[in-house]
Amino acid sequence: MDSKRYTDISEILTQYLEKKKMRKTEERFMILRCICSFPSHFDISELSQKLEEIKFHVSLATLYNTLDIFEDSHIVVRHQSIQSTLYELKILAETHQHLICTKCGAIRDLKNVSLKQNIENLKIPRFNAEYYALYIYGICSKCKYKLSRKKQI
Amino acid sequence: MDSKRYTDISEILTQYLEKKKMRKTEERFMILRCICSFPSHFDISELSQKLEEIKFHVSLATLYNTLDIFEDSHIVVRHQSIQSTLYELKILAETHQHLICTKCGAIRDLKNVSLKQNIENLKIPRFNAEYYALYIYGICSKCKYKLSRKKQI
DNA sequence: GTCAGTGCAAACTTTTTGCAACTAC
């Protein structure tokens, strides 16, 4: 687990909970610690599985509830994918754009710094932008390969 | 209903079905005709409702199946929103730049031509880009106004 | 001690599937 990252982000959570007069439960911090160990996107079932692995049982209701809190406190961002909802640490999501294959649903990250700056520097009237998500849809190389083989047969 | 638009798009569907050796059923063309009458995004239940209104009953299974075909033939694009899946005619979806208020959930469209061109001209290795969606999250002017009034009280 | 937070299971929503009936070709 990335303990440096966890230390920084847990401070954000602490301040958020204090500001909202919510309780600092063991579950909330353990879930956050677990999320910090994911290198990229994850869904509820992967998170639940990882928590079971370290013998820390949390109910589904609590996971959903906690991720709503993390989303509201801008610790994670939510991506709606075809199968289920994916989450990602916001600090990771800020550095990239998403490539989504419309055949298999796989998500890849694209890092284009100038595009990132272009979007962040947009002047939008009557709107306070906080963060963004760019999804580029298409066919990944694996599926393209499969499709081209199908045609040959 | 926009019959000019329907005439053009039904031609795309006809060619797609012939190419794939699939049947040109009444349902498929009536669903397309109905979709052409939506000015913007719609979901399955809105589409179903609109079809009932014109006394053309179609089962849910057929609607889902048909929209998969329309997506594959690039007639519609799919947006995963929090509540349910939204669809939109691809020709309407020229601007995929959405502003989403994190307080009230309102969606506004942003038209920034240079950003659009920037994204469309991206060179992405091992990925065939087809279309994109940019979601910028933040606070809309209405909610900002409400928040500022709250603080005064 | 109090009430927000949690666990569990049931409920709910959206989407998919199996199968019989139908129809475009």
Added chain:
DNA sequence: GTAGTTGCAAAAAGTTTGCACTGAC
């Protein structure tokens, strides 16, 4: 005629909710 489509209902998958118990404050 036949195989692709459709309708219907049941099933599956993901998420939310109700309620009793627990523990942070």
